[in-house]
Amino acid sequence: MERHFEKELQSLRENLLTMGALVEQAIFHAMKSLVERDSKLAEKTIESDSRIDELEVKLEETAIRLLALRQPMAKDLRFIVKGTKIITDLERMGDLAVNICQRALELNKKPPLKPYIDLPRMAEKAQMMLKEALDSFVRKDTELALKVCRDDQFIDDLNDQIFRELLTFMMEDPKTISQATRLSFISKYLERIADHATNIAEDVIYMVKAKDIRHGAY
Numbered sequence: 001m002e003r004h005f006e007k008e009l010q011s012l013r014e015n016l017l018t019m020g021a022l023v024e025q026a027i028f029h030a031m032k033s034l035v036e037r038d039s040k041l042a043e044k045t046i047e048s049d050s051r052i053d054e055l056e057v058k059l060e061e062t063a064i065r066l067l068a069l070r071q072p073m074a075k076d077l078r079f080i081v082k083g084t085k086i087i088t089d090l091e092r093m094g095d096l097a098v099n100i101c102q103r104a105l106e107l108n109k110k111p112p113l114k115p116y117i118d119l120p121r122m123a124e125k126a127q128m129m130l131k132e133a134l135d136s137f138v139r140k141d142t143e144l145a146l147k148v149c150r151d152d153q154f155i156d157d158l159n160d161q162i163f164r165e166l167l168t169f170m171m172e173d174p175k176t177i178s179q180a181t182r183l184s185f186i187s188k189y190l191e192r193i194a195d196h197a198t199n200i201a202e203d204v205i206y207m208v209k210a211k212d213i214r215h216g217a218y
Contacts, residue, residue: 005070009079012062013138016083016090019055020134023090024127026052026097027193031123034104034186035116042101042108052094059087078210082203086137089196093130096189096196103182103189113169113179122158122190125151129197136204148201149213155194162187 026045033042063084066072072080129148136145166180166187202214 023093030097030100037108039108042104045101049098056091078207082207086200089199093193093196099189126190126194133197133200140208142205145201145204152198159187159191
């Protein structure tokens with residue numbers, strides 16, 4: 001019975017990481033569709049979100065069944081409870097990748113407002129935060145999880161910088177408002193992706209140390 005339970009937990013971990021890999025790929029493709037003005041890739045990425053949604057449902061059902069039938073204790077209980085929260089964060093990140101694709105489809109219809117420099121930087125950092133959050137989950141590495149939490153400030157600062165720059169565009173030329181607004185949305189989507197990566201890192205710390213740092217200093 002104990003061995004079967006461990007296999008079920010391992011399956012939950014593996015499927016959660018599969019979902020995480022799909023989300024990483026979706027974010028990468030979403031930004032690529034914007035930077036390279038590849039509308040077909042944007043559409044394909046939007047369609048692939050159904051796979052992430054399917055995994056969310058499957059994993060949540062598994063977690064609920066384990067809680068109901070196995071009545072886990074201590075670290076196993078923390079893993080399952082926080083695992084369901086990580087699943088939710090990943091699904092929302094997938095939705096944000098879809099949002100980026102939707103804005104890319106709109107922006108690709110017109111000449112670019114400006115070269116895409118800061119948004120790709122922001123996306124690269126957000127993707128790295130997600131990767132490191134998942135790595136910290138696999139390795140139970142609380143130091144790496146703390147790094148992810150601290151890195152969120154970089155994303156916040158860059159989001160503010162991009163907003164100020166786009167606001168200047170809009171003030172100087174009202175014709176840019178439509179494009180600048182969409183680019184501002186994308187910056188905000190990336191900021192939210194980083195927030196979800198931070199949530200995952202905080203959950204890892206709780207799973208390993210039973211310590212809640214959500215409202216404390218890093």
